[in-house]
Amino acid sequence: MTDAERRAALEEIAGEVRVCTRCRLHETRTKAVPGEGDPSTEVVFVGEGPGMNEDREGRPFVGRAGGLLVNLLGHIGWSREDVFITNIVKCRPPGNRDPEPDEIAACAPYLERQLATLDPSVVVTLGRHSMGRFMPGMRISQAHGTTRVADPATGARDATVFAMYHPAAALRTPGIERESYEDVALIPTVLTDARARRAEARRVSRAGGVAPIAASGSAETPDAEPVSADAAPQAEPLTADPIVPAAQPTSAAALPDTEPAADQLSLF
Numbered sequence: 001m002t003d004a005e006r007r008a009a010l011e012e013i014a015g016e017v018r019v020c021t022r023c024r025l026h027e028t029r030t031k032a033v034p035g036e037g038d039p040s041t042e043v044v045f046v047g048e049g050p051g052m053n054e055d056r057e058g059r060p061f062v063g064r065a066g067g068l069l070v071n072l073l074g075h076i077g078w079s080r081e082d083v084f085i086t087n088i089v090k091c092r093p094p095g096n097r098d099p100e101p102d103e104i105a106a107c108a109p110y111l112e113r114q115l116a117t118l119d120p121s122v123v124v125t126l127g128r129h130s131m132g133r134f135m136p137g138m139r140i141s142q143a144h145g146t147t148r149v150a151d152p153a154t155g156a157r158d159a160t161v162f163a164m165y166h167p168a169a170a171l172r173t174p175g176i177e178r179e180s181y182e183d184v185a186l187i188p189t190v191l192t193d194a195r196a197r198r199a200e201a202r203r204v205s206r207a208g209g210v211a212p213i214a215a216s217g218s219a220e221t222p223d224a225e226p227v228s229a230d231a232a233p234q235a236e237p238l239t240a241d242p243i244v245p246a247a248q249p250t251s252a253a254a255l256p257d258t259e260p261a262a263d264q265l266s267l268f
């Protein structure tokens with residue numbers, strides 16, 4: 001698929017999302033939030049659902065949690081324009097409540113189609129509801145900072161899933177914010193490993209063998225794998241065009257040691 005074809009496919013999905021009435025969340029939304037980003041990226045971030053600011057603007061992660069996500073990306077030398085950002089539900093749950101299982105299920109086909117179109121090497125889940133979609137049965141406190149081979153049924157073929165806390169949780173709790181900076185510093189390593197694994201899987205597949213990356217179902221998906229912070233290399237480009245600068249240092253000394261400013265503290 002060419003970049004133009006990928007962009008057109010994503011816009012077609014977005015058009016359907018903006019007028020969708022598949023679940024009750026359409027009744028209270030201002031604007032649906034399909035997602036946005038580089039259609040050629042190798043990394044997709046999946047949050048939980050739009051908040052008040054996102055609902056107003058129709059764009060994902062534009063509130064204070066979005067500000068922290070931008071800071072986290074900046075920690076490894078990336079920007080939000082380098083990745084694709086979306087949510088498991090595209091319309092705001094009233095009062096920022098958790099999305100209900102039937103709402104997540106109703107919205108799932110949109111995310112699956114987005115992932116099938118983007119075909120990312122890495123899917124980064126933000127928060128427990130997003131993690132639950134890709135790492136069922138895991139607890140966010142255990143899963144954050146770890147990887148798992150994506151179940152192709154999620155739409156992400158030959159991808160690696162990497163779990164992180166939701167930035168809103170990091171804004172509420174300084175300890176989670178610190179862990180989020182540690183986790184995001186691992187993403188360049190995760191991407192490098194994911195590229196190698198999918199290249200091998202596709203080589204084996206072309207040769208007619210069984211691709212080790214392509215789990216045939218969630219029951220066969222391997223357990224989450226810890227990623228060593230010590231192994232984090234410099235960030236590499238996310239697309240064929242080297243638009244992403246090198247990662248910043250990821251040592252503990254480079255992590256912020258102060259709490260966020262008061263104006264950064266909010267759920268969305």
Ligand code: SF4
Nearest residue numbers: 020022023026091107
């Ligand atoms: S949350 Fe998803 S399924 Fe529900 S109305 Fe919005 S776009 Fe449609």
